[in-house]
Amino acid sequence: MTEERSNLKMLQPTDLPTTDNNNSTTVHLSYGKTTMPLHLPPSVTATIIRKKPTPVPKSASSVIHTALDNPIGGPQFTIENVVQSSSTSACILICDITRPVPNHLFLRPMINRLTTSGIDLKNITVLVATGLHRPNLDEELEELVGDPWVTANVAVINNYARNDDDYQNLGVTPTLQVPALVHRVFMQADIKIATGLVEPHFMAGFSGGRKVISPGICHHTTIRTFHSAKFMEDRNATSCNLVSNPLHEAQLEIVALVRAASATATPILALNTILDEHRHLVHATFGEIIDSHLSAVSFVRASAQVFVPRRFPIVVTSAGGYPLDKTYYQTVKGMVTPLDILQPGGTLIICSECSEGMGSEEFIVAQRKLIDLGSSEFLNTLTNKTLADIDEWQTEELVKSINVGRVVLYGPRLDDSAPTGVERCGDLNEALLEAIQAVGGAGGGAGGTSQQESKGNTIHVAVVPEGPYVVPFKKTDTTTTIHTLSQTIQTLSPAVWSSITFKDALSPNYLSSWLKIKKHTPTQDLVQDLEMVIQTITLNNKRTAIKNSLIKSAKSTFKTYQKERSKANNNVEIIAPISATPNSVVSVGLHQLLKPTAQDVLCDLGCGDGRWLIQAALECGCRCIGVDVEEERLQIGRARASALGLEHLVELRNGDIFETDLSECTMVICYLFGESTGKVKRTVLRTLRHGAKVLSVSFQFKQDEGATKENGTREEEESRLELVETLEKDVERKLLLYTWFNPTVQPYM
Numbered sequence: 217m218t219e220e221r222s223n224l225k226m227l228q229p230t231d232l233p234t235t236d237n238n239n240s241t242t243v244h245l246s247y248g249k250t251t252m253p254l255h256l257p258p259s260v261t262a263t264i265i266r267k268k269p270t271p272v273p274k275s276a277s278s279v280i281h282t283a284l285d286n287p288i289g290g291p292q293f294t295i296e297n298v299v300q301s302s303s304t305s306a307c308i309l310i311c312d313i314t315r316p317v318p319n320h321l322f323l324r325p326m327i328n329r330l331t332t333s334g335i336d337l338k339n340i341t342v343l344v345a346t347g348l349h350r351p352n353l354d355e356e357l358e359e360l361v362g363d364p365w366v367t368a369n370v371a372v373i374n375n376y377a378r379n380d381d382d383y384q385n386l387g388v389t390p391t392l393q394v395p396a397l398v399h400r401v402f403m404q405a406d407i408k409i410a411t412g413l414v415e416p417h418f419m420a421g422f423s424g425g426r427k428v429i430s431p432g433i434c435h436h437t438t439i440r441t442f443h444s445a446k447f448m449e450d451r452n453a454t455s456c457n458l459v460s461n462p463l464h465e466a467q468l469e470i471v472a473l474v475r476a477a478s479a480t481a482t483p484i485l486a487l488n489t490i491l492d493e494h495r496h497l498v499h500a501t502f503g504e505i506i507d508s509h510l511s512a513v514s515f516v517r518a519s520a521q522v523f524v525p526r527r528f529p530i531v532v533t534s535a536g537g538y539p540l541d542k543t544y545y546q547t548v549k550g551m552v553t554p555l556d557i558l559q560p561g562g563t564l565i566i567c568s569e570c571s572e573g574m575g576s577e578e579f580i581v582a583q584r585k586l587i588d589l590g591s592s593e594f595l596n597t598l599t600n601k602t603l604a605d606i607d608e609w610q611t612e613e614l615v616k617s618i619n620v621g622r623v624v625l626y627g628p629r630l631d632d633s634a635p636t637g638v639e640r641c642g643d644l645n646e647a648l649l650e651a652i653q654a655v656g657g658a659g660g661g662a663g664g665t666s667q668q669e670s671k672g673n674t675i676h677v678a679v680v681p682e683g684p685y686v687v688p689f690k691k692t693d694t695t696t697t698i699h700t701l702s703q704t705i706q707t708l709s710p711a712v713w714s715s716i717t718f719k720d721a722l723s724p725n726y727l728s729s730w731l732k733i734k735k736h737t738p739t740q741d742l743v744q745d746l747e748m749v750i751q752t753i754t755l756n757n758k759r760t761a762i763k764n765s766l767i768k769s770a771k772s773t774f775k776t777y778q779k780e781r782s783k784a785n786n787n788v789e790i791i792a793p794i795s796a797t798p799n800s801v802v803s804v805g806l807h808q809l810l811k812p813t814a815q816d817v818l819c820d821l822g823c824g825d826g827r828w829l830i831q832a833a834l835e836c837g838c839r840c841i842g843v844d845v846e847e848e849r850l851q852i853g854r855a856r857a858s859a860l861g862l863e864h865l866v867e868l869r870n871g872d873i874f875e876t877d878l879s880e881c882t883m884v885i886c887y888l889f890g891e892s893t894g895k896v897k898r899t900v901l902r903t904l905r906h907g908a909k910v911l912s913v914s915f916q917f918k919q920d921e922g923a924t925k926e927n928g929t930r931e932e933e934e935s936r937l938e939l940v941e942t943l944e945k946d947v948e949r950k951l952l953l954y955t956w957f958n959p960t961v962q963p964y965m
Contacts (some may be wrong), residue, residue, distance in 0.1 A: 234692060245681045246537030248569035250624075252321045254532055254679065255645050265680045265688045267493055268519045281323045283487065284329065288503035288511045289799065290835070295326065298482050299333035299407055306339065306404035309428045312342035312346045313360050314546055317413045318497050322487055329371060330407065337766070341401055342372040344688055345412075345432025348439055348606055351376065375399055380708045386477050389469035391851065392462060394442050396470045403477065404814030407707070410486040410505055414512040416520050416687045418613065421458040424488050425509025429474065432875065436606065443609040444596040452858070455553055456521050458513070460848050468851070471505060472858035480863045485495050488512035491621075492519075493682050494833035496735045506856050507799075523691040527559045528678040529655045532648060536683035544568065544627065544636060548610050548681040551617040557688045562621040563651040564684075567644050570627040574634055575607065577625040582608035583635040604705075611637070615685050620671025624651070649875040652677070698957040717729075766937030797887065797913060801949050802831050808955040809941060810883055810911055812838040820885040821841070821873040823897065826866060828885050833857070833865035838883075842868040845875050852859045878903045884956075887913035897937065901956060910937060910954040917954060 241265060245250035252812045256262045273279050289292035308326060344352055344360070352360050353372035361367050376382060404406055410432075414424035419725040431439040440465055447453055452460040466494075475484060478702050486505040490512060501512040534913055535550040536540035547568040558564055574580050582605065586594045595615060598604070612635055617623050622637040624647050632635065641647035655675050662848065680686055738827045805828070812818055815838035820828050825841025828855065844850055850868045857866040878884060878900060886896060897917055910917075917937050934960040944950040 225871040243533070243566055243679050243681060245534040245679075246541075246683055247534060247567050248541065248571065249538045250532070252567045252644060254561075254648065254711075254777075256677065256679070257649070257652070257799055261522060262677045264678055265522050265524060265554075265678055265686060266682065267686050267726070268522070270492050270498045272492065272496045272498055276321055277325075279500050280325060280487075283502040284322075284325065286502075287485075288400065288501055288508040289831075290803070292365050293483065293485065293503040293508075294445065295329040295407075295409075295485070296333050297836070298337060300331065300480070300566045301334070301404040301480070301483065303335060303480070304339055305335075305341075305355070305405045306335050306407035306409065307341045307343055307400065308736070309345045309410040309433060310342050310360070310381075311432070312344055313352045313493075314349060314542070315413045315423070316491065316495055316539060317411065318362070318491070318607070319360065319411070322411065322489075322500075322794050323361065323366045324363055325812050326409065326487070327366065332419045335407065337369050340370045341367065341405070342370055343433060344372065344374045344392050345410075346375045346377070347426045347431040347434070348436060348576075348776045350736075372399070375433045376718060377431075377434065377439060378874065380435070383435040383596075384477070386470075386473040388872060389466050389473065389948075390804045392442070392447075392466050392879060394466045394470070394471045394672060395435075395437050396430070397438050398470070398474055399433040400427065401551065402429075402433055403474065404479075406480050408484045410472075410484065412486075412488060412524055414488045414490055414509065414516050415685055416516070416553065418455050418549050418684065419443075419453050419609075420463045420467065421423050421456060421461050422509075422516065425486050425505055426471050428466075428486070429484075430467045430470040432722070438470070438604065440603040441608065444601050444604040445595075445612070446602075447611055448604075448612050449595075449599075465703055465851060468506065468855035472855045475859040475861060476863075478595075483860055490516055493685070504860065506852075506859055506889045508890045520686055522686060522688050524557055524678070524688055524824050527557050527558050527562075527690050528676050529646070530565070530604045530675070530677045531558050531562065531680065532644075532677065532731060534567045534683040535602060535679040536685055538569070538571075540684070541568040542572045543575040544570050544573070544630060544634065545607065545610050545628070547625070548614045548617075551623055552613050553684040553686075554688050555620050556615060557690050558621050560620060560949075563624060563654070564617065564621055565641075565644065565647050565651065567625045567626040570630045573630065574636075575610075578605060579607035579610060580635060581605075583614075583637055584609040586611050586615070586637050587635055588746060591619060599828055614638075761866045779913060795837045797827065797949065799827065801829070801913070801951070802828050804844075804943060805885075805911055805913070805951050806832055806836065808943065810882060810885075810909055814838055816882045817841070817880050818883045818885070819876070819878055819881040821876065822887060823853070823885075824849045826850070826857065826868050829853075829866050829868070830857050830860065830862060833862045834860055838865070840866045841881070842866070842869050842875050844868070844908045845870060845872065855930055858960060876900050878908075879905065881908065883909045883911070885911045886915075888915060901937075902935065903957070904956045904958060906956065906958045912954065912958055913951045914949050916952055932947065 240258060241256045243256065243260065245254055284295065291297060297865050299682050308323065310319050310323070322344065331337055342361070346352070348765070357372060358364065358367060361372060366372070382399055384400050384403045385399060386396040386499070388395050409426065410428040412424040412428045414422055417423040417427070420427055446465070447462045447530055458464045471484065484505045485503065486508050488501045489497060489511055490499040495858055499512070499515050501508045531549050531554050533554055535547040539547070540546050546565065547570065550566050551564060552570065556563065558919050574583070582926045585597070588596070595612070598608070598612060618638060623634055624641050625638050626641050626644040626647060628642070652675055679689070680688060806812065808819070812832050816838040818829060818832050818838050819828070819841045823829060823844045824846065826842045829840035829842050832838055842853065852869055853868045857863055859879055874895070881904065884901070884904065888896060935955040935956070939952060940955050941953045942950070
């Protein structure tokens with residue numbers, strides 16, 4: 217069998233695959249509070265899919281304190297700085313028992329910081345974000361909180377989504393018209409803090425952050441609306457995806473409505489925890505709820521999103537172990553998460569303890585309806601509903617699994633009559649052997665790969681021990697190339713790396729955003745260009761050759777991206793790919809170069825999610841205008857601005873930057889390709905007033921030599937940019953500050 221060496225390094229000794237006298241290999245799957253042994257016979261080639269290794273800090277409590285002391289976005293988001301003299305109450309949200317969040321590590325430190333800042337213990341409430349799950353009471357509540365001091369000193373209450381009087385109606389979300397009814401205790405608190413676990417989620421992309429508010433502490437009408445088929449059948453409502461994900465977008469807009477309806481202007485805070493396969497705390501982020509969550513998502517994505525080179529006729533997985541596998545309802549997550557690597561018609565085998573049985577009565581009703589009607593008719597009953605029946609969305613997700621292949625459940629604690637809608641087995645290992653025999657007997661495999669499977673009598677089996685906490689994807693040619701490019705780059709010497717001026721093009725995330733892998737199929741020419749870069753770097757360490765081949769590849773990549781995105785945005789010219797500037801670069805650019813004040817008007821041409829503008833408005837109080845054609849990025853920015861109460865200062869417009877009037881602006885930010893800067897200078901900047909500041913990220917404006925006279929000589933242009941300062945040392949991206957000289961336009965006084 218095969219398993220990546222890098223993954224073996226992270227495993228506990230008891231979890232390492234072992235070999236017995238029959239040469240079969242044993243892998244342990246998460247199951248309840250223990251593990252379930254899976255015996256892989258020597259006749260199969262097994263791929264064990266685990267999270268990428270993450271170092272485990274020596275002290276989990278230090279991870280929490282470091283996050284609280286160093287919030288994303290800066291020190292203004294510490295609890296001590298957010299609590300104002302007028303603040304008298306606080307509400308901390310925690311996830312319910314279905315999530316293994318280490319509440320015992322952070323609740324008391326948070327509460328202590330609140331009381332030290334002046335909030336009385338009696339005015340602090342811990343609210344369990346159950347959504348529509350059952351409440352957590354008595355001993356289970358003590359287990360959930362994990363610290364007797366907390367339950368003894370502050371109020372701990374559950375969300376009851378069907379108690380109408382518990383909720384404040386905030387209206388509907390502007391884009392998708394989701395009714396936003398949020399728990400009054402949270403709404404009335406001066407200090408609002410969400411806490412949770414960030415992990416892949418098969419509907420919302422990732423858990424944690426905004427999801428703890430909605431659905432966590434929302435009324436059933438809110439929850440049932442964005443669990444209706446309109447949302448659930450959207451192809452973007454899937455694991456590890458936030459772009460155009462309707463659930464994520466609705467959650468962001470609900471956060472904005474909460475912020476707008478709050479009595480105080482304090483930001484909503486969030487603590488996001490990340491665990492490894494063995495439930496060790498490996499990372500945490502804290503700060504404003506949206507930014508801190510996105511930072512945690514970046515960390516999780518790097519570990520939990522795993523690419524494999526093929527699909528498999530057999531996939532064996534788990535429901536994630538305790539507490540996630542307490543019910544069959546939650547087990548469905550493990551059936552959906554690995555579907556990208558299951559061959560059509562293949563077999564997915566899953567083990568789950570199901571110690572509490574099926575789940576809610578409503579879920580059981582939905583399951584019986586599925587069995588009675590069949591998957592097609594069941595889905596037809598959902599399409600016209602604006603309010604989904606409670607918990608039927610989990611059955612809707614189950615249909616996705618059974619429509620791909622055969623699903624076999626090992627759940628011995630479920631009654632034989634339980635309406636699972638899938639096949640049941642009495643022994644996990646016997647189920648595997650039967651599936652192997654079926655593949656071999658069929659000539660090798662399902663999904664049209666029988667010749668490949670039978671070659672050399674090899675049957676491929678994928679094993680995902682941690683279940684839905686790991687999301688496997690089948691590599692495409694492009695993703696494989698990008699990964700190889702990334703790995704090759706890591707071998708470059710510092711001297712060679714420092715010689716490359718176009719570093720952005722080497723970022724796997726940047727390349728992925730250009731290619732839009734999930735939505736577009738890159739041309740073969742593009743793949744070949746990237747492979748050429750790899751070969752050049754590997755075989756030829758001449759700095760000039762590396763740089764030239766890299767730039768050629770980047771330009772080719774961008775042409776593909778440019779064509780696709782222009783078509784998607786009403787043929788508006790796309791002049792630069794999406795690339796989010798690191799917050800550290802934003803801070804340096806604002807405070808060391810631009811230095812805006814409340815009297816300035818700042819414009820970002822190609823603003824993306826508006827992070828430059830939001831930080832400038834928040835920290836400097838200036839008015840900000842952003843222009844971009846990528847509406848999905850603008851929506852994220854608007855939600856952030858609203859969550860921070862900055863709508864009166866930040867305006868994010870969908871439009872063509874070449875048609876932007878800058879006459880009221882004193883400062884301009886550009887992050888555009890070198891070829892585009894010339895056009896920006898010849899068109900948009902003409903409307904700028906004399907003396908305005910222009911900050912360019914990464915690319916230098918080409919100096920015009922002047923217009924050509926009739927006799928062939930050149931004359932200097934009246935309007936021009938003059939380079940004032942450059943920052944590149946200790947900055948991830950080069951920053952260039954210019955002053956705009958335009959004597960024909962009145963300067964600002």
